[in-house]
Amino acid sequence: MLQSKYFVKTSKTAPADADSVNAQLLTRGGFVAQQMAGVYNFLPLGLRVLTKIQNIIREEMNALGAHEMLMPALTQKEAYEATGRDNLDILFNVQGQNDAQYVLNLSHEEVITPLMQKHVFSYRDLPVAVYQIQNKFRNEPRAKSGILRGREFNMKDMYSFHTSEKNLDGFYDKVKQAYFKIYDRLHLGDRTFLTYASGGSFSKYSHEFQTLCDVGEDTIHLCDKCRVAVNKEIIKEQKQCPECGNEKLKEHRAIEVGNIFRLGTRFSEAFDFSYTDENDDAHPVVMASYGLGPSRAMGTLVEIFHDDKGIIWPENVAPFAVHLVGIDLDTKDVAQHAHNVYNLIQKKGVDVFFDDREDASPGEKLANADLIGIPLRLVVSKRTKDKVEVKRRDQKDTNLMSDAEVVRLVSA
Amino acid sequence: MLQSKYFVKTSKTAPADADSVNAQLLTRGGFVAQQMAGVYNFLPLGLRVLTKIQNIIREEMNALGAHEMLMPALTQKEAYEATGRDNLDILFNVQGQNDAQYVLNLSHEEVITPLMQKHVFSYRDLPVAVYQIQNKFRNEPRAKSGILRGREFNMKDMYSFHTSEKNLDGFYDKVKQAYFKIYDRLHLGDRTFLTYASGGSFSKYSHEFQTLCDVGEDTIHLCDKCRVAVNKEIIKEQKQCPECGNEKLKEHRAIEVGNIFRLGTRFSEAFDFSYTDENDDAHPVVMASYGLGPSRAMGTLVEIFHDDKGIIWPENVAPFAVHLVGIDLDTKDVAQHAHNVYNLIQKKGVDVFFDDREDASPGEKLANADLIGIPLRLVVSKRTKDKVEVKRRDQKDTNLMSDAEVVRLVSA
Numbered sequence: 084m085l086q087s088k089y090f091v092k093t094s095k096t097a098p099a100d101a102d103s104v105n106a107q108l109l110t111r112g113g114f115v116a117q118q119m120a121g122v123y124n125f126l127p128l129g130l131r132v133l134t135k136i137q138n139i140i141r142e143e144m145n146a147l148g149a150h151e152m153l154m155p156a157l158t159q160k161e162a163y164e165a166t167g168r169d170n171l172d173i174l175f176n177v178q179g180q181n182d183a184q185y186v187l188n189l190s191h192e193e194v195i196t197p198l199m200q201k202h203v204f205s206y207r208d209l210p211v212a213v214y215q216i217q218n219k220f221r222n223e224p225r226a227k228s229g230i231l232r233g234r235e236f237n238m239k240d241m242y243s244f245h246t247s248e249k250n251l252d253g254f255y256d257k258v259k260q261a262y263f264k265i266y267d268r269l270h271l272g273d274r275t276f277l278t279y280a281s282g283g284s285f286s287k288y289s290h291e292f293q294t295l296c297d298v299g300e301d302t303i304h305l306c307d308k309c310r311v312a313v314n315k316e317i318i319k320e321q322k323q324c325p326e327c328g329n330e331k332l333k334e335h336r337a338i339e340v341g342n343i344f345r346l347g348t349r350f351s352e353a354f355d356f357s358y359t360d361e362n363d364d365a366h367p368v369v370m371a372s373y374g375l376g377p378s379r380a381m382g383t384l385v386e387i388f389h390d391d392k393g394i395i396w397p398e399n400v401a402p403f404a405v406h407l408v409g410i411d412l413d414t415k416d417v418a419q420h421a422h423n424v425y426n427l428i429q430k431k432g433v434d435v436f437f438d439d440r441e442d443a444s445p446g447e448k449l450a451n452a453d454l455i456g457i458p459l460r461l462v463v464s465k466r467t468k469d470k471v472e473v474k475r476r477d478q479k480d481t482n483l484m485s486d487a488e489v490v491r492l493v494s495a
Numbered sequence: 496m497l498q499s500k501y502f503v504k505t506s507k508t509a510p511a512d513a514d515s516v517n518a519q520l521l522t523r524g525g526f527v528a529q530q531m532a533g534v535y536n537f538l539p540l541g542l543r544v545l546t547k548i549q550n551i552i553r554e555e556m557n558a559l560g561a562h563e564m565l566m567p568a569l570t571q572k573e574a575y576e577a578t579g580r581d582n583l584d585i586l587f588n589v590q591g592q593n594d595a596q597y598v599l600n601l602s603h604e605e606v607i608t609p610l611m612q613k614h615v616f617s618y619r620d621l622p623v624a625v626y627q628i629q630n631k632f633r634n635e636p637r638a639k640s641g642i643l644r645g646r647e648f649n650m651k652d653m654y655s656f657h658t659s660e661k662n663l664d665g666f667y668d669k670v671k672q673a674y675f676k677i678y679d680r681l682h683l684g685d686r687t688f689l690t691y692a693s694g695g696s697f698s699k700y701s702h703e704f705q706t707l708c709d710v711g712e713d714t715i716h717l718c719d720k721c722r723v724a725v726n727k728e729i730i731k732e733q734k735q736c737p738e739c740g741n742e743k744l745k746e747h748r749a750i751e752v753g754n755i756f757r758l759g760t761r762f763s764e765a766f767d768f769s770y771t772d773e774n775d776d777a778h779p780v781v782m783a784s785y786g787l788g789p790s791r792a793m794g795t796l797v798e799i800f801h802d803d804k805g806i807i808w809p810e811n812v813a814p815f816a817v818h819l820v821g822i823d824l825d826t827k828d829v830a831q832h833a834h835n836v837y838n839l840i841q842k843k844g845v846d847v848f849f850d851d852r853e854d855a856s857p858g859e860k861l862a863n864a865d866l867i868g869i870p871l872r873l874v875v876s877k878r879t880k881d882k883v884e885v886k887r888r889d890q891k892d893t894n895l896m897s898d899a900e901v902v903r904l905v906s907a
Contacts, residue, residue, distance in 0.1 A: 090562040090623055092614045116610055118567050119597075124610055125565040127625075133565070150502040153537040153545070155530050156568060157599075157632065157647045177587050177599070179646075180636050185531075187569075187589070198528055198536055202504045207854070211502055213539070220569065224592050234591075235569045442619070 084403065086438040090127050093451050103298065105382040106229030108394050112454050114402075121226020121234035123378075128455070131402040133237065136377040137216050139268045139399065140239045143261045147254075149212040149241055154194045156220060160184035162193035166353040173221040187220035192350045192372065195242045200356040203368065206246050209358060210254060214241035216377065228300065230382040231338065237378040245369040246358065251345065258373050262292055262341050269380060270397035271387070275340060278303050278312040279325050285347025288317075288325070292375075293337035296386050301339050304332035312337075338383045341375040394456030395476050403436040405493050406457035410445045410464035421463040424471060424486055431494040452476075461489060496815065498850040502539050505863050515710065517794040518641030520806050524866050526814075533638020533646035535790075540867070543814040545649065548789040549628050551680045551811065552651045555673045559666075561624040561653055566606045568630060572596035574605040578765040585633040599632035604762045604784065607654045612768040615780065618658050621770060622666060626653035628789065640712065642794040643750065649790040657781040658770065663757065670785050674704055674753050681792060682809035683799070687752060690715050690724040691737050697759025700729075700737070704753035704787075708798050713751055716744035724749075750795045753787040806868030807888050815848040817905050818869035822857045822876035833875040836883060836898055843906040873901060 097107035100117065109115045114129030125133055141151065157177065163169035163186055175187040188194060195213065203209060219238045226234050241258070245251040259277065266275040271294050278291040293303045293312060303312040306324035313325060313332070323330045348367040351357065357365040381400075388395040398404070405428060409421035421439070428435045436457060438448050445464070452460050453476070462472040470483040473492065484492065509519035512529070521527045526541030537545055553563065569589065575581035575598055587599040600606060607625065615621060631650045638646050653670070657663040671689065678687040683706050690703040703726060705715045715724040718736035725737060725744070735742045760779040763769065769777040793812075800807040810816070817840060821833035833851070840847045848869060850860050857876070864872050865888070874884040882895040885904065896904065 088560065090564075090614070090625055116613065118569075118606065118610075119571045122567045122569050124567065124606070127562040127564050130563060130565050148500065150539040151542060152502075152539050153542050155534045155536065155647050156630065157530075157534050159531045175589050175591075177589055179587075180634055194530065194536070198530075201528065202502070213502055218568065222592055235567050 084434075084436050086436060087440045089436075091455075093454055095450075101229065102227055103229040103231065103382075103386070104389060105231060105385040108385055108389055108454070109229065109382070112394060112456070115230065119234075121223055121232070121236075123230055123233065128402045129381075132381055132396070132400050133377055135400045135402075136269065136380050137237075137239070140265055140375055140377060141216065143265050143268075144214050144239065144241060147212065147257060147261050149214045149243075151215065152213050153215050153217060154188070154191050154198075156187050156218060157185050158188050158194055160186050162197065166193055166350060168193065173223060175220050175222050189219055189221045190238075190372070190374070191215070191217075191240055192242070192346065192370075196350045196354045196356055196370070199242075199244055199368075200354060203244060203356075203358060205359050206361065209368070210243060210245045210250055212241055212243040212254065214239060214373075228298075228382070230378045231386075232300070233378065236376060239375045239377060241373040243371050243373070245371075246360070246366070248345075248347070248369055251369050251371055255343065255345065255371055258343055259290065262343070262373075262375065265375065266292065266294070266340070268399050269384065270399065271340065271380075271383065274387070276303065276305060276310060276312045276337075278314050278337075278339075279317050280314045280342070281316045282345065283347075283349070285349065286345040289342060289344040291339050292341035294340045294383055294387070295335050296338045296383065297336050298386055299336040299338040301337050303335055303337045305335055306332055338379070338386070340380055340383055341373075343373045344371060346370040346372055389456070392450070393454030396456045396458060398458050401456070401458050403434045403457050405433060405435040405459045405461060406452045406455065407435055407437045407461045407463070408448050408452055409437065409439050410448065410462060410466075412439065412441055414465060417463060417465055420469070420486075424461065424463055424489065427486060427490050428493055431490060433493045435493075459493065496846075496848050498848060499852045501848075503867075505866055507862075513641065514639055515641040515643065515794075515798070516801060517643060517797040520797055520801055520866070521641065521794075524806060524868070527642060531646075533635055533644070533648075535642055535645065540814045541793075544793055544808070544812050545789055547812045547814075548681065548792050549649075549651070552677055552787055552789060553628065555677050555680075556626050556651065556653060559624065559669060559673050561626045561655075563627065564625050565627050565629060566600070566603050566610075568599050568632060569597050570600055570606055572598050574609065578605055578762060580605065585635060587632050587634050601631055601633045602650075602784070602786070603627070603629075603652055604654070604758065604782075608762045608766045608768055608782070611654075611656055611780075612766060615656060615768075615770060617771050618773065621780070622655060622657045622662055624653055624655040624666065626651060626785075640710075640794070642790045643798075644712070645790065648788060651787045651789060653785040655783050655785070657783075658772070658778070660757075660759070660781055663781050663783055667755065667757065667783055670755055671702065674755070674785075674787065677787065678704065678706075678752070680811050681796065682811065683752065683792075683795065686799070688715065688717060688722060688724045688749075690726050690749075690751075691729050692726045692754070693728045694757065695759075695761070697761065698757040701754060701756040703751050705749035706752045706795055706799070707747050708750045708795065709748050710798055711748040711750040713749045715747055715749045717747055718744055750791070750798070752792055752795055753785075755785045756783060758782040758784055801868070804862070805866035808868045808870060810870050813868070813870050815846040815869050817845060817847040817871045817873060818864045818867065819847055819849045819873045819875070820860050820864055821849065821851050822860060822874060822878075824851065824853055826877060829875060829877055832881070836873065836875055836901065839898060839902050840905055843902060845905045847905075871905065 091113040101107040177185040305312040309326040351368040503525040513519040589597040763780040
């Protein structure tokens, strides 16, 4: 992709209302633009990152045997009256024609439960798991922290349906493993911890996935032995690790990057959703829900992977694999060399962003590359002669390589 | 994909409120489920079709050099006050915290115009085109015709920005061509016509793309010579072809499957969005918008490509390329043969849906395959012995082929 033709404008300064590092750097780097507090536009560069995160999540959900579908934002309010969630402060109300009352879904239990009721009748139809990647709407009193806590935000939500708690247990554990695979692929695995949280009426615990981060709005208490944590609700009741009893838990700030929750029969009973067993006896379906927000994950990555110059994207989610910066492009030989390197890399099927702009200074271009944060930077200039200067965004040293060496490096 | 493990339930009867062929067949086939009037869930099979349509559109928009981005559904009402669209009956109002007034975007001019204003300053930044594939919300008094006219529906909307009407013209024509490429790829090209419609204050005409269909809610008047049409607004003023003057126009029912519209400076002036020319003089930016709804295209395809047994998907958008139906699977040899054919086709990277269910009769399975409408049906049964029965959904005759011939056919 030629940067001169790409719709991206970076900025040296962040908008006054950017209240967090992720809002500042993502806005300055041309990834997002705030529409209003808690609502963001994803610009082309930002959509590339968001899509890569969504695809990693999608692959791991599909590997679990879950089926992707798509539910609407708009739903009749009656569905929320059935579950008693119609008076939640964070539920957005929408007025339809002829006094019809709608809401914007804040999660999708009220949609998926009656929907599965039309498709699941007997034990032979269970277990089944479905998920979607869609936007949620929450009337937050105070939206904050950039794309970490929004009024409209992207969410992967999965729902699983089972004949019994025991049947649910096996799947619930597999989802835990799938979530850690996702965090590993997002380069968050080594600082993300399974965290015990309140379980509601159907189980002792639910589970959060908390990523250590100094600016996180949550506090967790970590057991170094078991590498699990408890959240601040749980620590009030039991000041010890739920797995080994260790009482020396360490307090950390963290960002909640996922949660999984046994719903039990809370929603199936509200909608009278039951299945028949081998003897034709009816039982309420046992449910669980599993959330993981791609846009929040994107904000978390920026909070963790940045320096004073800009973002440092992990490879799996970077908008491009390579940022080729052309300097002295008004010199014919240099321009030819830079375009040649660009073509060679493109032929290898590697995503390369080529700063071919003629109206930006070398200093601007290099600062721009640091801000955008693509993992590998290549510079072609008069000074590099027939070589290419190679620098990783997360390292200080540079190397000079031949074109052939560069091609081998990027296609490795 | 094994049908026994897939989340799809077909039905012999349509729900009472299914008011159109597309609602009936898409619901019966397990593609969609109505949430409320004008709002649909896309089930796994339906999401596969919708995604294929979206990707065809995406490829042709990218080929135009347009940049994909993603705008929100929720927007501050002030933006619509600036353009005078805040009192439209079909605009959904949403109440925020502390008396904040939001709306759900019915199109995105009020979002994209101020957004581009932050990125476009001079003639050097123009022309530029951006698009998104996102849901729109319209408070329709009467939602109808299944997924053809909804309250929440999927839309590709592109916006282009230019220094002058003349500069816009060239791009506008390229978009016309791109739209016809899309309709060709959707197998709608031969019955879709460029249709002259009212242009608003900035040009004599806008353009609709109308697909001939007896149940369409629009009426168009077609010139057989030029293969263009005029819509019913235009025919009141001029009873002739705008291209050749032909007065013998033929009346047809049609579905509007796209529209492109010169916005001129209507929105740029509302937001005071101007660019500076070579002499540093400021001018309002000239804009156009280009809509094409993937979910409406999906409904249109069903209205056109079906028979009394079910849907007949065109190959490019079919949920799977091949429907393999296993019959007599309780006979070991037959089951082995069917699974062998399934594996051979999968190895070729072809999407195959394998009806491996043991609790459905042969009649049910064949009726089910006709309803779902995958283009190529393969049957393996006792009767086919070591051969496979091959039938195209849009043809009556069947052939017996060897496994090797089948593999060659599906991977051609």
